Amino acid sequence: MIWDELETSLAQLADEGLLRRRRTLDAPCGPEAVIDGQRLIAFCSNDYLGLANHPALIAAAQEAAAHWGVGSGASHAVSGHLRPHAELEERLAVFVGRERALYFTTGYMANLAIVPALVDRHDAIFADRLNHASLIDTALLARAEHIRYPHGDLDWLADRLARSQARRKLILTDAVFSMDGDLAPLPDLFDLAERFDAWLVVDDAHGFGVLGPNGRGSLAHFALPASPRLILMGTLGKAAGVSGAFAAGNPRVIEWLMQRGRPYIFTTASSPVIAAALLASLELIVAGDDRRAHLQALIARLRAGLDGLPWRLLPSLTAIQPLVIGDNQAAVALAERLLAQGLWVPAIRPPTVPAGTARLRISLSAAHTTAQVDALLAALRDCVDRAA
Numbered sequence: 001m002i003w004d005e006l007e008t009s010l011a012q013l014a015d016e017g018l019l020r021r022r023r024t025l026d027a028p029c030g031p032e033a034v035i036d037g038q039r040l041i042a043f044c045s046n047d048y049l050g051l052a053n054h055p056a057l058i059a060a061a062q063e064a065a066a067h068w069g070v071g072s073g074a075s076h077a078v079s080g081h082l083r084p085h086a087e088l089e090e091r092l093a094v095f096v097g098r099e100r101a102l103y104f105t106t107g108y109m110a111n112l113a114i115v116p117a118l119v120d121r122h123d124a125i126f127a128d129r130l131n132h133a134s135l136i137d138t139a140l141l142a143r144a145e146h147i148r149y150p151h152g153d154l155d156w157l158a159d160r161l162a163r164s165q166a167r168r169k170l171i172l173t174d175a176v177f178s179m180d181g182d183l184a185p186l187p188d189l190f191d192l193a194e195r196f197d198a199w200l201v202v203d204d205a206h207g208f209g210v211l212g213p214n215g216r217g218s219l220a221h222f223a224l225p226a227s228p229r230l231i232l233m234g235t236l237g238k239a240a241g242v243s244g245a246f247a248a249g250n251p252r253v254i255e256w257l258m259q260r261g262r263p264y265i266f267t268t269a270s271s272p273v274i275a276a277a278l279l280a281s282l283e284l285i286v287a288g289d290d291r292r293a294h295l296q297a298l299i300a301r302l303r304a305g306l307d308g309l310p311w312r313l314l315p316s317l318t319a320i321q322p323l324v325i326g327d328n329q330a331a332v333a334l335a336e337r338l339l340a341q342g343l344w345v346p347a348i349r350p351p352t353v354p355a356g357t358a359r360l361r362i363s364l365s366a367a368h369t370t371a372q373v374d375a376l377l378a379a380l381r382d383c384v385d386r387a388a
């Protein structure tokens with residue numbers, strides 16, 4: 001039968017330690033998770049500022065539900081674009097220092113919309129090898145030549161840009177790499193985009209709210225100027241604590257995305273409740289220097305505490321702190337030992353990361369306490385002692 005081979009494939013995934021297992025949480029997103037009645041300290045979420053369960057966002061959502069209802073009823077282009085969506089776009093544009101913003105239902109959809117609206121099969125996309133899966137998928141959807149450059153290798157990239165005969169060129173990168181936590185060299189990429197007349201599309205899923213003055217993101221961190229060739233994508237389900245995403249940049253370019261971005265046009269607008277919660281979130285992000293300072297202190301504490309352990313801590317200054325274990329099963333075993341001690345840290349395996357670099361992806365949040373980070377450090381040291 002047509003489905004028989006799935007059995008073999010699933011068994012193979014299990015053998016290779018690659019089966020993904022979901023866990024159902026019985027508490028809101030936060031540093032303390034509850035699974036099967038067990039209370040865990042969680043280092044898994046991308047809720048970097050601890051806003052996902054914040055009272056101000058909950059109140060804004062409740063008020064919006066009472067005023068606007070819960071559904072938008074149609075796509076943005078038809079009749080689903082309500083006042084909270086419009087206000088959110090205006091505030092987002094101001095916040096990231098770009099002229100106009102377009103709000104999307106998810107970051108995955110924003111990426112699928114942006115790239116195919118700008119390039120097609122006559123063109124070429126130059127993409128960092130460690131880009132997020134959604135950036136790989138959008139390159140496939142665009143049907144452009146997909147040239148993946150070694151992580152951060154600007155010479156390699158410049159050489160390929162110089163040799164390309166493509167009609168249009170587009171450089172595509174994560175700002176903060178989601179499984180490594182390091183930053184793309186955005187000023188250099190922008191210079192290359194200028195030199196070779198290319199688009200530069202930057203996915204700031206992990207920098208938005210965290211990096212730059214007031215958390216204005218990676219472009220602000222590097223003080224990159226507004227430019228028609230520079231398109232910023234930011235997601236709103238991570239530091240912003242809700243869901244959704246936006247594209248921001250030159251007003252004509254954003255207008256084009258609205259006219260031509262299929263994942264923008266052919267989907268129901270997300271709930272106005274979400275947009276209202278995001279408006280409240282933006283205010284907390286702007287005023288969130290204390291949260292960001294606490295997060296940075298936790299990052300420094302974790303890194304200092306991991307020094308001397310037998311695993312390779314990647315050089316990240318963001319909330320994403322990857323500890324590379326290498327072998328898939330070893331990474332899973334370590335994650336399970338931590339879990340037994342009440343600590344939840346996800347083991348990330350191929351194909352999410354390159355083969356041989358399975359890792360614990362420790363993600364920190366301003367909602368964590370110093371004591372919670374210390375508990376993780378103590379448990380990791382204990383795992384080493386017991387293995388010795």
Ligand SMILES: *Cc1c(COP(=O)(O)O)cnc(C)c1O
Pocket residue numbers: 105106107108109111132134174178203205206235236237243244245
């Ligand atoms: C999470 C993420 C996305 C997808 O955003 P969603 O809003 O979760 O769909 C896109 N790019 C990067 C780099 C991400 O980490």
